[in-house]
Amino acid sequence: MDAADRLAAVQAGIRRACASAGRADAPLLVAVSKTFAADAIEPLIAAGQRHFGENRVQEAGAKWPALQTHTPGIVLHLVGQLQSNKAAEAIALFSVIHSVDRPSLVAALGKAQAATGKRPACYLQANIGDEAQKGGCALADLPALLDQARHAGLDIAGLMCVPPADIEPGPYFALLAEHAKRLGLAGLSMGMSSDYETAALLGSTVVRVGSALFGSRG
Template sequence: MTTSDASRRLADIESRFDRAAALAARPAGSATLIAVSKTQPVEAITPLIDAGQRVFGENRVQEAQAKWPALLEKTSGLALHLIGQLQSNKAEDAVALFDAIHSVDRPSLIAALARAMAKIGKRPACFLQVNIGDEPQKGGVPTAGLAALVVAARAAELPLAGLMCLPPADLEPAPYFALLAKLARDHGLDGLSMGMSGDFETAVAIGATHVRVGSALFGPRA
């Protein structure tokens, strides 16, 4: 992908963001585009950086450690978000590298992150991942357990930014996004990390503040 290709794809996504926001009477730029760079090599990421994209998402701590330190050193103003599941024993590495963590889903991880933040002196924004469809194969706290997890996160003084979800595949996502928005309101949280390449316009219209887009920017994964 060349820089001109990346610029064209970014412009298309941003215009679709703005149209979806306008339909919902939201201001343009009210949702942050996270370019999901998991499994993508540095050669594919660099054109998007050159085109002006500044927020990227990775699924695995080790993969991010292998490719991002050099990119972060080369370009100022980049932000890196962890959007995949996080093992508690990787909490310190995650806190050191990432600016936000979208997959906080259990008390043991809250405790590990709180210890890591106290040790390192860095406080990435944290989103609680909700298993919004209560699917047994997915990560995230069940909707019935969210209230207790919010209490635990606040007691640990995590920098709680909001909620994240992945709606069930092959079902209309709007009801699940609306439920996440309601849960966030109920708990006094502003951030909504929801929506991907196939449904981000719906997510933006319902109030997403962070949208995770991969294939629409990078093309289909091998």
């Protein structure tokens, strides 16, 4: 399939899931373009995709300014872990940051916002499977982190998670939705190439899809 076909197939999958769930809305589709060069991204832009996700600030800074110059309306999402010392660069590049997970990063982002006047939408990343190797805030610490983020002036849109690999993701998505509701947050950034339909069924408002749109990474 070419880029337009892959995009149409993912959009159809989202529609199916929403119909099954009786949802009138649909989650926003973010195409995760990490590791892919401009020549792989441009066909998706031509097919109408406008929201793109990157894992690294440096990689995004190297390839997106030129692409954005050619196509107005591109919205960049940072979906990977963010070092506190890259907060100012992230604020400059991204409209949405999905991986706010600790007080030191909250403080760095608040300082960068104050210096630049830019205020991206942010998601608090939860370590939904309590996995030591993954980023994300412990579920029990989310209320305190939310308070700190709001005090720092961050615009918190919702919660984000990456469920454990090779395990049915549905219970983890449901758990994240439960915590978001408890905190009064509407946004749920959950679902990737292997499970975006499940995420849409369970209330995701943003799905982050890479390989289903771009093919396998080398």
